Each structure stands twice: as C-alpha cells, then as structure tokens.
Amino acid sequence: MKRLRLLCALIGFTSLPVVADMASLSKEAFVSNLINQMTLEEKIGQLRLIAIDEKMTPEKIREEIAAGRIGGTYGSVSRYVNRPMQDAAQQSRLKIPMFFGWDVIHGHRTIFPIGLALASSWDIGAIELSGRIAAKEASADGIDMTFAPMIDIARDPRWGRTSEGFGEDTYLVSRIAKAMVQAYQGTSPNAPDSIMASAKHFALYGAVEGGRDYNSVDMGLARMYQDYLPPYRSAIEGGAGAMMVALNSINGVPAASNAWLMQDLLRKAWGFKGLVISDHNGINDLVQHGVAKNHREAARLAIRAGVAMSMNDFSYGPELKGLLESGAISQSNIDNAVREVLGAKYDMGLFEDPYRRIGVASEDPADNNAEYRLHRAQAREVARKTLVLLKNENGLLPLKKEGVIALIGPLAKSTVDIMGSWSASGVPAQSVTIYDGLKNAMNQGSLIYARGANLTEDLEVLKYLGESEIKNDPRPAAEMIDEAVKAAQQADVVIAVVGEPRSMSHEAASRTSLDLPGRQSELITALKATGKPLVLVLMNGRPLSIGKEQKLANAILETWYSGSEGGNAVADVLFGDYNPSGKLPITFPRSVGQIPNYYSHLNTGRPYIAGALRNYTSQYFDQSHGPLYPFGYGLSYTDFSLTDMALSSTTLSKTDNLVASVMVKNVGQRDGETVVQLYIRDVVGSVSRPVKELKNFQKIMLKAGEEKAVHFSINENDLKFFNAQLEHVAEPGEFRVQIGLDSQNVKEQSFELLSEQGSG
Structure with missing residues (x-):
C-alpha cells in the first residue's frame, strides 16, 4: 500500500479506485505518466548529478533537491548523510527520489585487490565474491549505484588507470565485465543489498595515445569492434543498468558528443535501454576538445548525442532551458534523457521505497568504520588468489617462519598504498601491511625493518602526486641504503618490498618510464651485494620494467595492491600457507620502448625469426625479442x-x-x-x-x-x-x-x- 500511495502521488492520482489501476502499470507506463506531470525545470533537474563540496554545502544541496533541481549525488557515502537529502526529495512537488552513486571499484569498506590483481586470479568465483561483498557494504551505507566496473582494454601500461581495469585481453576482460556487473546487481538492482552497475568508460579509454590520460584515440573500426568494444557489450549482456561515457575523443569526435557511439552503436545496434552518464566534467570538456565554443554549445552536443545525465553539472542546469526555447534542441531530447534517469531509479527500487538502502535512523551504525562491518576473511582469501609468482630460483620460496628476515622497502609499512587507487571508503588504519602480515605469521625468529629508499626524490613529482600520501624520509639516500644493507647483513634472507606508490597508478598518473621510481633499483643492487638470498615483493598497478632487478633477485612475487588483508595474504604465500596460482592478465615488457607489447598481435609480413643474423624482420635490434613475462604467466610451488x-x-x-x-x-x-x-x-x-x-x-x-x-x-x-x-x-x-x-x-x-x- 505504501508503494501504491507513492505511485499515485507521483502522477497526481489521489482516489482509491485509481490505486488498483496504478498497481498494474508497467515500468514504461509509470515513467511516461510521471514525465507528463513534470515541469521543464523538474525534468532538467533530474539530469544533474552533483557532489557535495565547498560550492554545494549540505544545506544548499538539500534546498536544490527540494526544489527539484538535482537528480542524484555522488560521493556521499553514509546513511546519515544521504537520509536528509532523500528527505528533501520527498518534500519536492513530485517526491521523485534521489539516487546516490560512488566509485566502488574494488571494495567499499573492505578493500579487495585492485582490478588488475583480481584479473590475475583468473577465478571468476573469487571476482564475483569481491563484487558481491562490495555491493552489500555499499548498499548498507545508502549507496544505490557504483561507477564500475572499469572495463577498458589496456595495452599501454604507461596509462595510470591500467591498475583499475582487468588487463589487455578482450576475452578475459569481457568475462570479468559480465561477472562484476552481475555481482554488483545481484538477483536484481532493486534488491536492498544490490547496487546498480555503471560500466565505464564508453568507449576505448584504455587506448589513449601514448598511454597519456585523457588523450585521443585514433582507431580503425574493425580493430575497435574486434578488440576494444566487446567488454562493454558483455557488461550490457550482464544487465548493466548504466554506462559512463569516456573522456577521450574517438577518431576526432569526443565520446561525450559522439552520436554514432551512443545512438547508432549503444542503443540501436546493441539495444541498450539503460542510463548514460557523463564522466566528471565530461560535457564541459567539450569546450577544451575544441568541438564546442562554450558550455551552452557543449550541453547541446551532449544532450543530442545521448548523454542523459551530467556529472558535476555546470552545463545542463544553466543551459538546457534556453537551448529548448531557441529550438537548438527538442523536447524529445530532454524527455528521452529524463526517461533514462527515471527508469534507472525505477529499476533500483527507489520509487517503491526511496529509503530502500538508507533504512531507518535507529538502525544506523554507531561507527561507520567499525571493525564488524568488514569482511576480512573473504578479502584475505581473494587476495591470496591474485598473487603471481614470477621467479623462484632453486625453490627459495616458500620461506621458513624462523631465523632472521630483513624486510626492506618504502612500501613495506604503507597502510595507504596497499589499498591501491580508488579505495572507496577504506580506512588506511584498518589495512594489514606486509610488515604486519609477516610479523603476524612468524612463530619464531625475528623481523628487521629498514626503509631503504624513498619512492621519489623528484620534488616536482612529489608535489604533483601529493606530499600527504608520499611521506619522504628526510635522510640522505646513501644513509638509508646503508641502513638497509646493515639490516640485510644480519639476516638469513632479505625481502625487498618495492614498486610504486598508489598515486602513481591512478587517474592523471601516466608515466614516461616503467622503471622502479626513486633509488629503489640502486637499493636492490646494494642488497644483492650482501650475498643474502633476495626476494622481491612488487607492489604496483601496472607492469614495470624490471629486467635488471629480475636478474638480481632470487625470487619475485607480484602482489599488485592487494587490499585490506594484503599483508596477511602476502605472508600466506611467502611462508607457504597458500600455494600461489595467479597468472598475469597483462604482458610485462622488457622496457618502455617495447610498448605496445601484447600477446595477441598480428604476425606482420616479416615476423621475427629467432636466431637469424640481421634478418629483415619485425624486431628491435638493441633488445631481446619478446616480453620479460608473457600474458598468462605465473609459477607455483608445485609443477x-x-x-x-x-x-x-x-x-x-x-x-x-x-x-x-x-x-x-x-x-x-x-x-x-x-x-x-x-x-x-x-x-x-x-x-x-x-x-x-x-x-x-x-x-x-x-x-x-x-x-x-x-x-x-x-x-x-x-x-x-x-x-x-x-x-x-x-x-x-x-x-x-x-x-x-x-x-x-x-x-x-x-x-x-x-x-x-x-x-x-
């Protein structure tokens, strides 16, 4: 009855005899009737996706919601923050509910391994488990939609967002795309413990030139259809309720104004019926792309191309009314977009119960970050499956839980970096570092720690990435390396935890080099010179050029960014409590000069011939042919x-x-x-x-x-x-x-x- 009364109120019916008729309305009829009751201002309001920030205080945003000028928010991640906004929506004329979105990429409060690590498990069940738990935790915080999964094919690891996706292969990424969508949405996106998936970034974002974020994509249609588009279609086949538009241009046309992409391909050819959302500022960016002279023109291009909802909106709200009055856009452009937004809210069950995921105040957790809200056992189990053993000379691993171990490296004690980029509502203090994990596991013996090096000594890089995350040791590099060498000399075995800080494997974090940053390579050389067995534990969000370091190390374990329970999972593998089974979902090049270096390349008319002298074949003459580690590679403690x-x-x-x-x-x-x-x-x-x-x-x-x-x-x-x-x-x-x-x-x-x- 509660649902029926709400439906009646939404479309203006009040008499009980009509209630029975309302109960039989289809989704399409319900949405159409509601649209017919809306003013132009209310329709435009539904197309705006807004964040709470210094320009939009909680008081201001509630005022805008009550006036019908906002359709959804992102970045508000607790029930007690979202409830007043939903209250405001219920005070609006038509009481159209809000939805609340957030970047739940690889976990919400419990942080699972990053996307590239999840793909390394090649375990669809484990990947689905991570997504299902993320959905349960996020929905329990009043979140209705996640801007995930990120399913862009990535074949240039210079791109910082390589870490967020699932690697280079079309088939593997497509399998994971469908699995993650279904994990987030569960049996239905309207279930209280499910969240709607908004797959991203449509399209081809992982193919940006030079691996430089936000750059252009120039690609033939056959390759596009064959290699890069299938994961998006797989997400749709998995039932994805929404799609986020990419920030790049495609053959000169930005995705946010690309009618072929969003009309001809997505809606007509693929039959997508869901919601299309711009990326953050993606519509305004059309001005910088050079296809719109101002925000007004950007709004016109985007709405006509098929972008229904404007994230961080500064275009739709101010401009759509004037564009309609001038005849630059049609009423159907607006109505079609509104239909998508209302349809998504219907599918999320918000018309039936606006508080479906917010719940009642009396049931709010006293502490959002309470330990009982985490799923540590599952996070540890999944993380163990994602670790890839790259080298194990003379069976050095697994180690014994005794003797003296020297743990060296600037990432060994980092609670922040082990979570990886886009770590949602994860709390660094709740992360198990690699130092913690080893210490927890050792029955006897001792653990000696030394930092050994900073992650960067470039002050400009430090400023760009954020000094708050990368906390440098002020001591001279030589002093830190000397301290690490002394620690190593006292040990039976040395474990060096090296790689990149998470801020180097993130949005707007493209690199021209894939070498270990800072003095880490120098540190490894010094540790090797001690003559002690050397284990490298890599922590990174992209393949790195570790040819030199690979020769020096006796064993190498790729751990990526392994999440809240990462330290325990790494210890499980290093000490043999778990036999590693991960396989690489992306090729490791020997150097940045080999990029792109993916396994499914064309043969060319003159393929490489091993052993031939000065043969006129496709190769680099100054470096060994082929990758350092191929796609699909990974060792085990057995054969x-x-x-x-x-x-x-x-x-x-x-x-x-x-x-x-x-x-x-x-x-x-x-x-x-x-x-x-x-x-x-x-x-x-x-x-x-x-x-x-x-x-x-x-x-x-x-x-x-x-x-x-x-x-x-x-x-x-x-x-x-x-x-x-x-x-x-x-x-x-x-x-x-x-x-x-x-x-x-x-x-x-x-x-x-x-x-x-x-x-x-």
Whole structure:
C-alpha cells in the first residue's frame, strides 16, 4: 500500500479506485505518466548529478533537491548523510527520489585487490565474491549505484588507470565485465543489498595515445569492434543498468558528443535501454576538445548525442532551458534523457521505497568504520588468489617462519598504498601491511625493518602526486641504503618490498618510464651485494620494467595492491600457507620502448625469426625479442605437466562442436591450482588475424600426483571475427588450437573449419 500511495502521488492520482489501476502499470507506463506531470525545470533537474563540496554545502544541496533541481549525488557515502537529502526529495512537488552513486571499484569498506590483481586470479568465483561483498557494504551505507566496473582494454601500461581495469585481453576482460556487473546487481538492482552497475568508460579509454590520460584515440573500426568494444557489450549482456561515457575523443569526435557511439552503436545496434552518464566534467570538456565554443554549445552536443545525465553539472542546469526555447534542441531530447534517469531509479527500487538502502535512523551504525562491518576473511582469501609468482630460483620460496628476515622497502609499512587507487571508503588504519602480515605469521625468529629508499626524490613529482600520501624520509639516500644493507647483513634472507606508490597508478598518473621510481633499483643492487638470498615483493598497478632487478633477485612475487588483508595474504604465500596460482592478465615488457607489447598481435609480413643474423624482420635490434613475462604467466610451488593435445575431429562444420583435450598432472610435491588456457589462431583470413587469441580457460586444483582431463568445446562462434566490412563471420580454413599454462608455452593441433558446401 505504501508503494501504491507513492505511485499515485507521483502522477497526481489521489482516489482509491485509481490505486488498483496504478498497481498494474508497467515500468514504461509509470515513467511516461510521471514525465507528463513534470515541469521543464523538474525534468532538467533530474539530469544533474552533483557532489557535495565547498560550492554545494549540505544545506544548499538539500534546498536544490527540494526544489527539484538535482537528480542524484555522488560521493556521499553514509546513511546519515544521504537520509536528509532523500528527505528533501520527498518534500519536492513530485517526491521523485534521489539516487546516490560512488566509485566502488574494488571494495567499499573492505578493500579487495585492485582490478588488475583480481584479473590475475583468473577465478571468476573469487571476482564475483569481491563484487558481491562490495555491493552489500555499499548498499548498507545508502549507496544505490557504483561507477564500475572499469572495463577498458589496456595495452599501454604507461596509462595510470591500467591498475583499475582487468588487463589487455578482450576475452578475459569481457568475462570479468559480465561477472562484476552481475555481482554488483545481484538477483536484481532493486534488491536492498544490490547496487546498480555503471560500466565505464564508453568507449576505448584504455587506448589513449601514448598511454597519456585523457588523450585521443585514433582507431580503425574493425580493430575497435574486434578488440576494444566487446567488454562493454558483455557488461550490457550482464544487465548493466548504466554506462559512463569516456573522456577521450574517438577518431576526432569526443565520446561525450559522439552520436554514432551512443545512438547508432549503444542503443540501436546493441539495444541498450539503460542510463548514460557523463564522466566528471565530461560535457564541459567539450569546450577544451575544441568541438564546442562554450558550455551552452557543449550541453547541446551532449544532450543530442545521448548523454542523459551530467556529472558535476555546470552545463545542463544553466543551459538546457534556453537551448529548448531557441529550438537548438527538442523536447524529445530532454524527455528521452529524463526517461533514462527515471527508469534507472525505477529499476533500483527507489520509487517503491526511496529509503530502500538508507533504512531507518535507529538502525544506523554507531561507527561507520567499525571493525564488524568488514569482511576480512573473504578479502584475505581473494587476495591470496591474485598473487603471481614470477621467479623462484632453486625453490627459495616458500620461506621458513624462523631465523632472521630483513624486510626492506618504502612500501613495506604503507597502510595507504596497499589499498591501491580508488579505495572507496577504506580506512588506511584498518589495512594489514606486509610488515604486519609477516610479523603476524612468524612463530619464531625475528623481523628487521629498514626503509631503504624513498619512492621519489623528484620534488616536482612529489608535489604533483601529493606530499600527504608520499611521506619522504628526510635522510640522505646513501644513509638509508646503508641502513638497509646493515639490516640485510644480519639476516638469513632479505625481502625487498618495492614498486610504486598508489598515486602513481591512478587517474592523471601516466608515466614516461616503467622503471622502479626513486633509488629503489640502486637499493636492490646494494642488497644483492650482501650475498643474502633476495626476494622481491612488487607492489604496483601496472607492469614495470624490471629486467635488471629480475636478474638480481632470487625470487619475485607480484602482489599488485592487494587490499585490506594484503599483508596477511602476502605472508600466506611467502611462508607457504597458500600455494600461489595467479597468472598475469597483462604482458610485462622488457622496457618502455617495447610498448605496445601484447600477446595477441598480428604476425606482420616479416615476423621475427629467432636466431637469424640481421634478418629483415619485425624486431628491435638493441633488445631481446619478446616480453620479460608473457600474458598468462605465473609459477607455483608445485609443477604441472601437460600431455599432447587430442582433438575429437580434424574438421568442424558450422553447426557442430569440436573438443580439444589435454591431461594435466601435478608432478610436484604440493597440492596446487593452475589455469589451463585455450588459444586459437586463424591461419588464413580475409584480413590479417592475430597470432593467437584467448578463447577459454579453466582454473583447476590438483593434489600432488593427481592428474585430470581438461576439455574445451569449440564451435563456430569461437572462430568469428569482424572482417573489413564489419561483418561478424567465421571463414572456412585452417585453425590452430593451442593449450598451455601461459600464452607462450603451449601444445598445438590443427583443424579445418568447413564451408557450408564442405560440411554438407
């Protein structure tokens, strides 16, 4: 009855006989009736997404909401802050509820590993768990929508936002995109413990030139459709309720004014019915892009292109009314945008209950940051799955929980950096550092700590990234290195925690170098000179150029930014309480000069030939060919063997399936997991095709000595690509199937896809 009375009030009905009719209204009819009751000012208000800041105090924002001039906010992340704003909405003429959004990227109060780390797990169940818990925690704080998942393909690690996404591969990112959307939204985005997903950044943001944030993208349509667009479509297939528009231009047209992108592709070709939101200031940025001379023109371009909601709005509110009166835009431009906003609110269940996620004041937590609100066990379990063992010379790892360990490095005690960028409502004081994790785990022996180096000595870089986060030690570099060497000399083994501060792997944090910043490389050289076994623990949000350091280290563990329980998870792996199983979701180049260096490249007309002298092939003559670590790579504390592959047939018709099988055996002494990866190459096509493409994978657990058959079913859909005419086709001919534990070391067989005539 509460819902029915609210619906009646919203569209102007008051008599009980009409209530029964209201109960039978569809979403479309309800939204249309409501739009018919709205004034122009109320419609424009629904298109504005506003943050509380120094210009918009809580009192001012409540006044604007009550007047119907704001449709949603972002950045308000507690029930007691959001409740008064929802109260204000219920005092407005039509009582249209607010929604509250926030960047819940890899956890909310419990911080899970960053996106690039989650992808390293190759464990869809673990990834879904992280998203489901994030949704439960965020919804419990009155949040209705997350601006996530970030599903941009990233093949240039100079880009700071590489850390936020899921890597370089179209198939893997697409699988994760759908899983994360479904985890956030649960059984339905209207459930009290679910939040609506707003996938981002549409489109191609990860392909910015030079890896420089906000830069341009210039890309042919075939490559766009084949490599970069599928994750967004996968998010839509997963039910994403909203899509955030990218800040970059695409072939000269900014995404925020790109009618082809948002009308022809997103809505018409893909059938997206949800809400389209600009990125922060994305509409105003059209002036700087050079396609609009002022905010008025920017608003006109964006609303006509299909941007429904303006984040950090300074364009729609002031300009849409005048644009409509002048005839520069139509009433349908506004109404269509309002329909999307109201539809999203309907889907989030806010018309049924505006306080669905805010709840009642008597149930508010006394302390938002209370320990009981965290999900530490799950965070630790997920984090362990994301760690990638890159090197383990002579089985140095796992370590014993005894003796003397020297823990060195500027990141070893950092509660802030271990959370990574976009750490939502995470509290640094609640993070378990690597120092904490090792200390917690050691039964006997002792732990010696020395900082060893600062993360940067460049004062301009320090100022740019923020001195509040990067707290430099004022001592001379030589003194810090000397202290670290003395600590190492007293130890049985040295663990150096090195990498980047999280502010270097963030928005607006593109780099021209992938080297370890500051004096960390010099520190590693000095530690190696002690002759003590040296373990490198990397903490970073992008692949780094660690060729020199890789040679010096006896073992290397990639931990990314592993979240609230990161220190315990790292200790679990270093001491062998957990056998690492992570695999790289992105290629590690030898140097920045190799970029882009992704595994699924085209072969070229003159592919590299190993061992040939001065051959006229595609290579750099001054550096070893190929990556330092390939896509899909990761070691274990046990060893796995694969038999030769068997195919169920050497031919495949367009209507049948073919099965590729291998036997995988754990030939080591420990139980462990590994990821069996399926790649396919189209040998001859109407256009040049990649040397291989990931098409499936299975993560399996095997006890020591156990073996298991792994089967992959292949059909025509796995062989399709976008040809020069943008037709999605599978062309008859030879295909090579590859199965391996990474993208380079594979077993291979061939089969032929038959033409329709041949299959008859």
